[in-house]
Amino acid sequence: MLFLHELKKTIFSISYILFVIIAVLAIFSQGALNFSGDKISKPVIGEDYGTKNEDLPETVMPAALQSLYAEFVENNYTCYPIGSIKNVKLNDDEQMRIAEIIADITGMNTDEIYHIQGSSYDISLEGVSGDINLQSDGNGVFFILGNENENEKTIQEERIDFSVREDMSYTEFKELMQEVDDILGGGSNYAAESLIGFGTVPRTYEEADAAYELVKSSDKITGGYARLFSDYAVAIVFSFFPVFLAIIISTKDRYAKMSELIYTRKAAGIKIVLMRYLAILTAVMLTAVILSYISSATVWSMYTGMELDYFVPLAYDFGWIMPSAMTAVAVGMFLTELTNTPVAIAVQGIWWFIDMNMGMESVSASYSLLRLAPRHNAGTDAYFRTQDFIDNFSNLLANRLLFAGLSVILVIGTAIVFEAKRKGKFNGNEKIKRAFANIRNCQNQSQA
Amino acid sequence: MVTPIIFGIANLNQTESAIPLEMFVSLLGIVLFTPIFQPEQKSEIADVVFPKCVSMNVIYLIRAIYTFFFLIAFIALFGVFMRLQKSDVTFLMLIGTVANAVFLGSLGMLAAVLTDNTIVAYMIPMVYYMLNYGAGRKLGNFYLFSMRTHNYQPKIWLLTTGMILIFLSLLIERLKKKMK
Secondary structure: OHHHHHHHHHHOOHHHHHHHHHHHHHHHHOOOOOOOOOOOOOOOOOOOOOEEEOOOHHHHHHHHHHHHHHHHHHOOEEEEEEOEEEEEOOOHHHHHHHHHHHHHHHOOOHHHHHOOOOOHHHHHOOOOEEEEEEEEOOOOOEEEEEEEOOOHHHHHHHOEEEOOOOOOOHHHHHHHHHHHHHHOOOOEOOOOOOHHHHOEEEOOHHHHHHHHHHHHHOOOOHHHHHHHHHHHHHHHHHOOOHHHHHHHHHHHHHHOOOHHHHHOOOOOHHHHHHHHHHHHHHHHHHHHHHHHHHHHHHHHHHHOOOOOOOOHHHHHHHHHHHHHHHHHHHHHHHHHHHHOOOHHHHHHHHHHHHHHHOOOOOHHHHOOOOOOOOOOOOOHHHHHHHHHHHHOHHHHHHHHHHHHHHHHHHHHHHHHHHHHHHOOOOOOOHHHHHHHHHHHHHHHHHHO | OOHHHHOOOOOOOHHHHHHHHHHOHHHHHHHHHHHHHHHHHOHHHHHHHOOOOOOHHHHHHHHHHHHHHHHHHHHHHHHHHHHHOOOOOOHHHHHHHHHHHHHHHHHHHHHHHHHOOHHHHHHHHHHHHHHHHHOHHHHHHHOOOOHHHOOOHHHHHHHHHHHHHHHHHHHHHHHHHHHO
């Protein structure tokens, strides 16, 4: 009864209607509410199958070296420590160490490399002015050239061939690159697990066909779309906006001056808190389920005659989206009960913001344990990257269980705070407020 | 405040500098402008404050004005800080950031005066901000992240509309009180 009462209170509130409008608008704006026309079809021999990244030493090593060298010369390294771009400049000692690493990789002289960087470059290349220019001969060897005013003779004289030493093993290369990443403070493309980004190779017909078959067999097609829907939905709506709903519903009693009345009721604190929590969560998930089915239904007609899984959106709603929504609601309820203020907006807001800006640089980062909103942003052109999902399923499971567990702890915490308030042992931030008020009173008295 | 932690603000060129300014610093407008009407939304406080001889509209206006100046001061300081970190930030970019913040803040203020609930009011500008990620350029002159492409025209629209919406919210608040 209590649950139904709370549910009714939630669903018929203006804030919930606003939440639904927000969810529709936000998901629609990302194109995840209507997938019609975005059909995945069996690859045909001879067409372009897109690219993929592969950990191939012969592709990765020259590309990574070239990139590192270009950044070294400019002393301007691009990193993504928390997803967002960060330009790193190194001091002389650190640049020297990078030069040593490049020398180690190429087998060249450290001093020679060190003096090519920045302004020294102009001095060492007499008669050549302008920016540096890296050119590749297509065989993993590249060389530097002056950009302007150079004549053929100078180019020939100053041409420095760069290539990875022949006896350099990939393990050793990775270790050196990891050291570069450490010097840069992490988050660079040179981190051992990010190096794969340099190994861009075209996808073959066989691979494209295998990926397509996997979508058909493992995802039953609708699974791929449901995953893309969940990716957007959880990142932009369900890991943040439910916090508003939780705060508004939690403060309603106080605004209506009913808190004290409720405290005197027989119902146990845990029951009141839990029923309220479940009611908000049910309302939030109702939106998720309805929207996911609207989204999924738009693709059904494109695949008539094929085996589709009509229950898969439900699995994604509860498996992928719900733990994030649970967390947002729990944070909202707990902090509101604890502080009597809407501080949860700031807390959840900053958390969500940082999480969203962590981006999707690598698959492992997208599925990392502490990701509030796991990401898997792959559409039909990437064949939904089903294999990545299968490979990372255990990580996803661990992540989602962690967030669900955290929410349960927060709900129990809310009930404990609620009970303490009821017994008059604790009254939110009233103590702090009173302390401030006392200070002001003292000041007023002394002025008088 | 957390911008420098999550986003490097050193050694950025103009395009890169626009990102933290537009995406992070702009949000300050929501935090500062939205709660302007909040203290009097509690009926006990309203009952005490409203009968005073100084009109509440004057108080709200004063709050809006000093919030605006605080915003400018903060953004200017942030700009100076970025310049000290050798990022290429121009005066025009700081004005653009103020325009974003004022517009987002004005949405919050309008929502606050219409709903009488500050928490709901925070939602509206947050949603608008988020729509800029997805709908992006479809928002035309109201696109918040235009400085990245060196397009400053939307900033004029944002600043003007923001100012109008702030005055509109003050006006609605006044009308509401008259009707009571």
